[in-house]
Ligand SMILES: Nc1nc2c(ncn2[C@@H]2O[C@H](COP(=O)(O)OP(=O)(O)OP(=O)(O)O)[C@@H](O)[C@H]2O)c(=O)[nH]1
């Protein structure tokens with residue numbers, strides 16, 4: 001058993017006692033190309049803004065669980081980074097996170113933008129085929145954008161025979177989700193509560209604080225900046241009057257620093273104010289948020305930086 005399996009087994013033992021007979025549970029991994037709407041779907045299914053959404057591809061970098069618990073079942077949805085062909089160590093680490101989610105999953109959703117005219121990449125096709133799961137669903141998203149004549153169309157290169165079911169949804173408008181959910185529950189077997197019924201995610205406040213800052217950077221900067229940024233919580237202290245949180249924004253090059261800071265510090269101030277509001281909403285406590293911008297040269301290419309930032313890197317090929 002690896003660490004994650006052991007952790008899962010311990011949790012199951014503790015929570016099995018409280019789940020009623022006939023209770024169903026399981027894991028659903030949401031896979032797809034960048035920008036397909038995976039994080040929007042996770043948030044819609046759980047009813048909370050857990051995972052950052054942006055119009056830019058490659059927004060999600062982590063495997064984030066959103067937990068939906070009712071009297072009859074608990075479904076743990078796993079949002080994943082969009083699958084692309086990994087060209088560097090950073091992208092390899094992202095793809096590894098997708099592989100981990102697939103390993104845990106009972107059901108896979110392959111989310112495809114219904115307007116996408118490029119076929120799914122080979123890496124994604126392989127991952128879907130090789131997965132050892134109970135069901136694979138093709139979930140065509142963004143149907144709100146389709147012309148009525150295309151309502152029944154299948155995007156090019158997508159073979160419906162590879163899937164157990166096909167669904168058409170709009171994650172943004174929350175259309176078609178009930179049918180998707182009920183089909184998912186049908187595929188689950190009896191199982192324990194994996195998480196406390198009140199818990200909505202597996203991530204802690206530190207994670208969401210770092211993500212709140214990263215989200216604002218995705219919103220207010222362009223070109224390579226959002227991708228060159230890593231946000232790290234260096235200090236998180238719950239104090240009686242106000243929480244104190246220090247987040248460091250790492251960039252890859254000296255020239256990127258002034259872009260994040262903005263003229264007279266304006267942009268950094270805006271990022272800080274908006275992120276603080278989001279953090280306060282989440283924690284329900286007044287917060288002082290301090291931001292620092294530092295350079296960590298080419299961190300996405302550097303194995304030890306990636307490890308330090310929590311990205312597992314694969315062993316080097318011999
Ligand atoms: N019109 C429409 N837009 C959607 C829908 N679902 C998601 N979007 C938009 O698509 C964009 C990408 O959404 P995300 O949820 O960030 O996509 P993702 O698959 O998580 O992307 P990565 O994390 O980059 O892999 C955002 O601008 C969303 O608002 C939908 O059903 N309809």
Ligand SMILES: [Mg+2]
Nearest residue numbers: 038039059060
């Ligand atoms: Mg995402």
